[in-house]
Amino acid sequence: MLGWPTTCSSQFASSVLSKPSAGSTAPRSIPRQRWPPPRRLLIPRLQSILYSLKRRRHRAGRYADLLLVEGYGNFVKCHLALGRVLLTAETMRHMESQLPAGQFVRTHKSYLVNLARVERLHGNVLLVGAREVPVGGTYRQEVLRQLHLR
Template sequence: MKISCLLLDDDPLVLDLLQAYVSMTEVLEVKAAFTDPLEAHTYLLSHEVQVLFSDVTMPHLSGLDLVRSLRQPPLVVLMTAYPQYAMEGFNLDVIDFLLKPISLERFLKAVNKVASILRTSFTDTEGNDMHSGNGSFFIRTDAQFVRLHYRDVLFIEALKDFTKINTADGRTHLTLVNLKNLEEQLPAGLFVRTHRSYLVNAAKIESVSNLEVRVGGHSLPLGQTYRERVTERIVNRTLIRRQH
């Protein structure tokens, strides 16, 4: 299956070059190509594509602002002649950042990265591994993507705009995604909110009291708002009771 994409650049010559590169990949399928970012925005509101290749500096709406304006943007590869935009782009979780003039080799490297991420997502979804705890997900830390397996995650802690993911091997991973967004994207059956600042792997909870939960040797606060839900879901469903 081909990967659907949208091409956006206010320079028609760049669009022609990208179209030529796409035709060489046999992997991508161009659904639409625009020189006007407002037209691209309108298209994305009513059409789905898997990846957006977008220029950064354009009149009326920059590529960065376009990505911010989309509630659920596709995978994004940004393109520009100005490297100073790279960090801001990576803070938006873009997949890659291509400096102009874009070589075929560098374009193909970005395509391979996109294909790898989509392939992993497809395998997790189709294999139903996500919901059994055997699946995995990617996060961005600094300038790289890191794969984490659900079964290895102990708990996730909110740190302002960042979250810290704690794994069973004692390592921690910082990512610029807030806890609410992470909770919405992780399988609800595997993780449970125990506090406004903590999301916990339900299978790793060792004990529950009125004020805390124990996870992998860590004592984490149990908020009053979440106590009843945690007790019902984690304890009561598997509690062995005294028989009368």
């Protein structure tokens, strides 16, 4: 079936222009046309991520909703803003390469943190949401640079 109506029944027609047009019907009929809303053709870059998975499915989410990524043995835990945690079969190195560098920073060998969600830095601990995340000595200079403290 074609993607447009093939009849002039009242269910499809919002206004009918008869040919030849009298000239006065066109200005009234054209504004009545129901145009479909414009589609977003491009997905904003660096906004979405595919969290690989729970029960062999993939979940789409936004980077802004991801608080932190925590290493958990051979898995990683993705801590989300609403308290949800997704356990994924990825490595920290893979997650670090998939996340945008300007938005996420490695703070410890077991943690990646969303910079937009950092509330406070106190000594060697970052406060992210309600969680305290350690800052390792190896990563401290980079964390301070990303937070524009040095």
